[in-house]
Amino acid sequence: MPAKFIFTNILGVFVFNENYKLVDGLLFKDLDQFDEKEKHEKQIEEKHGSLEKPSGDDLYKILEFFKDKKYLSELRKKNIALTRVSVKDSVNNDLLIIQTIDAVEELNRTINLLTKRLREWYSLYNPEVSNKVKDHEKFVSSIVQKKKDKLLEELNIDKNDSLGAELKEKDVAAILLLASQINNHYKLRSHYEKYLQELEKETCPNLASILGVTISARLLDHSGSLKRLAEMPASTLQILGAEKALFRHLKNKRNPPPKYGMIHEHPLILNAPRKNHGRIARALADKASIAVRVDYFKGEFMGDKLRKDLEKKIKNLR
């Protein structure tokens, strides 16, 4: 009986006659061969003349054929291998950016927790410095670098006026160990910010040039991937991160819809007069939406042009 059907799966290309008996075939040696299955199918079709792909009942019967133990275990093994490869390949820069920005946020959280603790502890020794230096990062780095007397001198406080206790050297050392640990956190965070910059230069240079490294990463984190972010309309991108306010609005129309989400952190918005925030957010989201699509489809870099347009638009606003 002449060959009728051609059927390809991960094991190989199989040719069946109309009674669903195997008449010819080619077993793939590895996944690379499977990737070139079209080529192999063509070779076989040239040999047998026109063959059809089974469907409906025919397909069902042919699949029965692979229930045979010999094929089934092989099929399972090869499928696992295939899955493994695609799991591996699914790790791309998007995921790395998301993990990195998550780590940065976690570092921010722990820096805050530990610095509050440090301030309380250090205040036993030198309360004046903790009171005067409000900025956490500055506080931590200055007590790591300078001794108590020097710090008091810089603040113009007579060291005899200090309300801090005289601690033993090892007690001070214990406090400063915590401080230098927090200092390392700050260093790590700025390292990650640089690393994010590199990653985004490859993955989403346009988006990063419009929104900045951190906001871009947060948007990616929030949407889950560059693909999903590129598929969003600009209006969604604009309010990403303000879901709570949005649903409050949808539930009860008396609440106004949110005008901006995460992009509100952008300096162009923060530095503008309050009444313009909404309009700038919309303009920003428009450009960002264009940028992320260009990035997703690997278009050329046009971040500078987009940014120039944006700045011109904002200048005309007031």
Next chain:
Amino acid sequence: MPAKFIFTNILGVFVFNENYKLVDGLLFKDLDQFDEKEKHEKQIEEKHGSLEKPSGDDLYKILEFFKDKKYLSELRKKNIALTRVSVKDSVNNDLLIIQTIDAVEELNRTINLLTKRLREWYSLYNPEVSNKVKDHEKFVSSIVQKKKDKLLEELNIDKNDSLGAELKEKDVAAILLLASQINNHYKLRSHYEKYLQELEKETCPNLASILGVTISARLLDHSGSLKRLAEMPASTLQILGAEKALFRHLKNKRNPPPKYGMIHEHPLILNAPRKNHGRIARALADKASIAVRVDYFKGEFMGDKLRKDLEKKIKNLR
């Protein structure tokens, strides 16, 4: 008119006649002289014969005398100096222990946060290790010390079977930086545990030998000072940290009273059969209560004896 009243404040010792006029006096030069005020009062009394301390209306009139500008500003200045000294002196080992245990707890919290983040991130690269090594500390230190291949080998996993992605070197480096930061947290924590041990050896050696360094520090933290802890009855010490359960019980008698608070973490309780937990907690709290009083009144070390008694008692329980 003969001298009648003697009155001492931080400025000096003053002698007044019955019309509240100053007849004699001695000004203190510094706070050290004020500390020896009894001696100076005695000298003046010897000179004038018996003098009485003013009270009621007399005291009021004499205080009027110090409303004079000359005294008032001096009084204020010296009082500030005195306060400064007592603020400084109030920093004792109790406070350092409390700050240190607070820092340890904060480190525990941040270690947990950061390790969860690290596991997620590292799983992109090497999910098998994160799945197999459940203990956080072991996980962190092993990925800091060993390369992926080596780790997989130790777990008997063929490295071709790993589902982890092939990351670039700089991507792996970014992950490992977080790991080594967490590793430093662990090191800092164990340093603080040693430091706590030293502090408690001076402050509360008996308590520490009964309850262990960490539980002792937590009790101190919870009660606020060694003094307050020493003043507590053993039954309070027993349930310290279980306030919620206690008040639930007091509000509604159907809820049983708590049998133990923080001391439940003690190995003697944890390793005992459940039915004995309450009784061991009581015995432990009894001994701890004795220990903390000995510590507070700077008695001799008797922790070994107390612990031996305790262990005997517990052995007889079952």
